């Protein structure tokens with residue numbers, strides 16, 4: 001019977017991105033490398049920076065040996081839910097941020113109109129008072 005493996009979304013895997021709890025996604029599989037961070041010959045920083053994304057390219061670029069590939073199977077905890085590759089929350093957040101930024105610009109423009117109008121208004125009042133005294 002085929003072995004059932006647990007499916008994880010990229011969002012779920014991305015939450016494990018610390019020194020104590022680190023998951024990487026390589027070639028559609030999810031690896032919990034928390035216990036291997038200190039021993040990884042490539043350093044813990046590369047593993048940490050490989051979290052939250054498909055790290056297949058970086059893994060292949062490092063030219064890992066056959067023994068490295070055998071060792072990594074020990075850390076495999078499941079597979080990536082392929083329908084979850086993108087992190088939609090991030091897209092929504094960035095769209096919202098863009099909308100917020102344009103709102104801020106509009107607000108700033110509105111506020112800055114007040115300054116020249118106030119300056120002109122004040123000059124008119126001062127001028128009026130000055131000429132009335134004369």
Ligand code: HEM
Pocket residue numbers: 024026031033040041042043046047049050055058059062063064065066067068069071072075
């Ligand atoms: C379960 C996952 C991983 C395991 C078990 C693992 C294991 C190893 C091992 C045993 C080596 C020594 C060289 C060799 O035998 O090939 C190595 C080197 C290296 N690994 Fe990994 N690795 C993993 C994931 C990654 C990832 C995701 C990256 C990059 C994002 C990475 C980057 C590197 C680099 C740059 C080296 C070269 C270090 C050097 O030669 O100076 N590794 N890794």
